[in-house]
Amino acid sequence: ANYGQKKVTFTNVKEGSILEFKYKLISPHITVIDPLSFQKDIPVKKLYYTVEVPEYFNFKSRSKGYYFLSPQSKKINSSILWGDGSKLDYQVLVDDYRAENVPPLKEDEVFVNNINDYRGGVSYEINWIQFPRSNVEYFSTTWEDVTKSVYSIIGPELKRSSYYKDDLTNLLQGVTDNGEKLVKIFQFVKEKVKWDGNYGTVPYNSLKKVYKEGTGNVGAINIMMISMLRSAGLDANPVLVSSKSNGTPLFPTRNGFNYVVAAVTFPDGYVLLDASETYSLPNMLPPRALNWKGRLI
Numbered sequence: 001a002n003y004g005q006k007k008v009t010f011t012n013v014k015e016g017s018i019l020e021f022k023y024k025l026i027s028p029h030i031t032v033i034d035p036l037s038f039q040k041d042i043p044v045k046k047l048y049y050t051v052e053v054p055e056y057f058n059f060k061s062r063s064k065g066y067y068f069l070s071p072q073s074k075k076i077n078s079s080i081l082w083g084d085g086s087k088l089d090y091q092v093l094v095d096d097y098r099a100e101n102v103p104p105l106k107e108d109e110v111f112v113n114n115i116n117d118y119r120g121g122v123s124y125e126i127n128w129i130q131f132p133r134s135n136v137e138y139f140s141t142t143w144e145d146v147t148k149s150v151y152s153i154i155g156p157e158l159k160r161s162s163y164y165k166d167d168l169t170n171l172l173q174g175v176t177d178n179g180e181k182l183v184k185i186f187q188f189v190k191e192k193v194k195w196d197g198n199y200g201t202v203p204y205n206s207l208k209k210v211y212k213e214g215t216g217n218v219g220a221i222n223i224m225m226i227s228m229l230r231s232a233g234l235d236a237n238p239v240l241v242s243s244k245s246n247g248t249p250l251f252p253t254r255n256g257f258n259y260v261v262a263a264v265t266f267p268d269g270y271v272l273l274d275a276s277e278t279y280s281l282p283n284m285l286p287p288r289a290l291n292w293k294g295r296l297i
Helices: 143-159 165-171 178-192 207-213 218-231
Strands: 032-037 044-054 057-064 072-081 087-102 121-129 236-241 259-266 269-273
Touching (some): 032 044, 044 057, 143 218, 165 178, 165 218, 178 218, 178 259, 178 269, 218 236
Antiparallel strands (some): 044 087, 057 121, 072 087, 236 259
């Protein structure tokens, strides 16, 4: 992902100082609420989170970690004025999370992939949206819904082959063994397109552009490779996974997957491939992608 940075200077800060600041995040992505983390690396003396959701949005909340907080929930009335002077009244669901003396959870466990998987907290995932006089728009509620949502984007890309067709024909000239085809395509993609450091289950740019410029995110590189493997007659499919830094998706969620690798089916099982890593080998994925289970689509 890409990040912006804003620096704020506090004057006369010394040991024992309490720093207070507020910020407002305005985003066009109305279906996303950042996860709430209840535990830090240091003790938290007082914790107070408030989540307010207008009645037109329905979120499901999921607790995680071993420090649990139950919110005090209530509904309040609110309204908005339109440009023509008309007024719309609606209700807001308010979840208040409060606690004192929250114990720390330090990042010093050697054999833990991602300590944030164990921090007490809660995440909100959009369930449905319904504005006045509109139909309900449902979002991901099952793993099948999640995979259909992702595949609706990458499916068309898997069928495009014109941009690499001639190169693939030359690469596989005289090659008939499927195992040899796999190795040649895998090595070709690793050398042709370099990883730009970004994750993602879908390409950020068109694969034709990625192929021409020689750089792309994980999604672009591995979706391109899967398309080539299919064009060569192999049974190749995407596998959605979550990187170690992204945590473990225990419940159906679109945001739970941020990485994709390839699975090629042979009579004796699968071969997993990740062409975004220069030094990876068949069935030897980079550590960043080794995080519990993936979902084959």
